[in-house]
């Protein structure tokens with residue numbers, strides 16, 4: 001009996017090892033490239049050799065070699081925290097760069113940062129993305145080198161260990177079997193002889209273990225892909241109107257909350273109604289990029305006649321033909337020649353633009369032109385999750401950009417954060433709440449005392465209960 005349970009435990013160990021290896025994605029330069037492009041390339045040069053807003057990153061691990069590796073990770077997640085802790089390298093580079101502050105990235109995991117560093121180093125020394133030389137000794141040598149690098153760096157390494165452990169388990173099982181046989185012989189018990197390898201493999205215990213393994217592995221992959229099914233990081237659909245955040249929030253510096261005025265006071269940030277657009281576009285009627293085309297969509301949706309500066313009466317009852325007349329003549333106005341005639345280009349543009357406007361504003365769901373603009377929603381948490389903007393923006397004083405990225409540089413918005421549970425939790429673990437000056441937290445007397453005594457520097461969201469399931473789940 002003891003042998004059998006030993007065998008089961010051994011196989012279990014092998015299984016656990018395999019699971020723990022496969023459960024974690026490996027850091028890779030490829031993953032690093034995507035992360036770099038999304039988060040870092042706006043300030044750090046892609047060649048890793050010259051400065052931009054931020055310094056050239058090539059060789060950065062060497063510059064931080066005098067400090068524990070975790071310091072560099074801490075820098076990337078939150079450079080200002082490291083600077084204010086008095087860290088020598090952090091202060092050196094901060095002062096060198098005219099005290100420009102780097103964006104914090106609290107949501108990057110260790111693997112993410114390892115991937116970034118792999119990509120940065122690889123690009124700097126030219127080993128990443130270098131074309132493999134064709135025929136000849138040099139090429140073969142390089143390929144061989146890459147091959148071994150691959151085995152020890154990638155998943156293959158773990159598969160080899162796994163294979164080795166399986167063989168080891170089988171050998172040990174056989175040894176145990178022999179020992180069992182010998183003790184039985186010695187004790188004079190009647191026995192059927194040592195079991196063959198096949199008999200071991202097909203014994204009840206072994207089959208049980210194999211079935212168990214298949215269920216666990218299968219379950220793991222099914223659940224994993226089911227969970228990420230609805231995640232849409234990087235989602236960037238085309239919108240019915242070419243509305244650019246880069247123009248509005250970037251170039252013209254319109255405050256995010258001028259349009260998304262829900263963020264400060266309510267759960268939802270709210271997409272602005274067409275009336276908000278009209279506050280400006282009643283006057284700004286011709287754009288420098290698309291001419292009248294995109295702006296006319298706003299007017300067609302709300303029923304504003306830009307040539308007369310009035311709202312059209314009973315607009316929702318007009319036929320498509322009547323609406324077309326209003327807006328094609330408005331578009332045509334832009335192409336009238338000095339002699340009062342429409343030029344040829346204008347005629348073509350008129351029809352073309354009208355078709356475009358109609359196409360954008362009508363959809364399968366709502367086949368008419370009049371009515372609210374149907375913006376396509378990007379962010380969408382599942383129904384069982386509770387998220388509140390004002391809690392984060394107003395009470396937590398978190399910048400929109402920390403969760404939505406640099407929207408003011410996006411011509412077309414995209415979903416920047418994964419919106420996974422891990423993402424929320426990670427930030428709650430690492431972010432400190434604005435504690436001392438917020439009356440909301442008067443009830444946490446113990447923390448206040450500790451801060452006063454100097455035994456505590458801050459309170460994270462986790463410490464006020466930000467990891468409790470019912471806070472985020474209905």
Ligand code: HEC
Nearest residue numbers: 039040043053054055060076093094097099100101102103
């Ligand atoms: C908003 C611009 C900006 C973005 C985005 C940005 N950085 Fe930086 N980074 C800087 C600046 C500026 C510095 C110089 C130090 C300072 O002034 O804070 C810096 C410094 C660094 C340093 C220290 C370099 C050294 O030689 O010690 C590292 C490492 C670094 N950044 C990594 C990253 C990574 C990785 C990302 C993407 C995840 C990133 N940065 C995104 C602006 C940025």
Ligand code: HEC
Nearest residue numbers: 248249254255256259375376377378379400404407408413
């Ligand atoms: C002039 C008005 C205006 C301003 C200013 C503005 N936005 Fe928007 N925002 C919109 C409109 C309209 C949409 C919907 C169309 C789209 O997705 O492009 C939108 C969409 C978004 C979305 C995607 C919402 C979704 O569907 O999930 C985010 C995130 C966002 N804005 C963040 C910001 C941030 C951050 C700022 C400030 C840097 C900002 N916005 C400034 C009008 C504005």
Ligand code: HEC
Nearest residue numbers: 241242243252254272276277280287288289290291294295
């Ligand atoms: C606070 C003022 C303001 C608000 C509010 C505003 N815009 Fe604009 N918008 C501008 C300015 C300024 C421009 C740049 C005009 C130019 O191109 O010369 C612009 C440009 C545009 C353009 C590009 C026009 C072109 O051809 O270059 C579009 C499309 C547009 N806005 C749509 C919208 C929509 C949709 C809304 C409502 C969600 C909106 N705007 C709200 C000020 C505003």
Ligand code: HEC
Nearest residue numbers: 256260263268269270379380381387392393398399400403
């Ligand atoms: C702590 C992270 C966080 C911060 C800070 C944040 N958002 Fe959001 N935002 C989210 C999440 C999560 C969603 C998805 C909400 C959902 O699906 O219920 C979202 C959704 C949105 C939407 C889509 C409409 C909605 O409310 O569901 C807009 C627009 C938006 N955010 C704009 C902003 C603006 C503007 C700011 C800054 C004033 C901001 N957000 C700050 C996390 C954040």
Ligand code: HEC
Nearest residue numbers: 386387391395396402424427431433461464465466471472
């Ligand atoms: C960028 C960091 C950040 C991210 C990402 C983030 N949060 Fe938060 N969250 C905070 C901070 C800071 C507070 C504390 C605000 C305050 O002072 O009350 C908070 C508070 C909360 C609270 C109230 C907790 C309490 O104890 O009162 C809930 C609920 C919450 N967050 C849900 C979410 C959900 C759901 C997500 C993911 C969709 C999320 N948060 C993502 C930073 C974040």
Ligand code: HEC
Nearest residue numbers: 227231382385419420421424425428466467468469471472
């Ligand atoms: C800070 C907010 C937050 C807290 C705290 C939190 N969750 Fe979640 N949880 C989320 C978000 C956001 C999702 C949606 C993830 C997605 O759509 O991928 C989620 C999804 C889930 C799911 C569905 C499976 C999945 O990953 O999509 C389960 C089950 C779950 N949470 C259980 C829990 C339990 C149990 C706890 C307490 C130990 C907890 N959650 C605490 C934010 C939170």
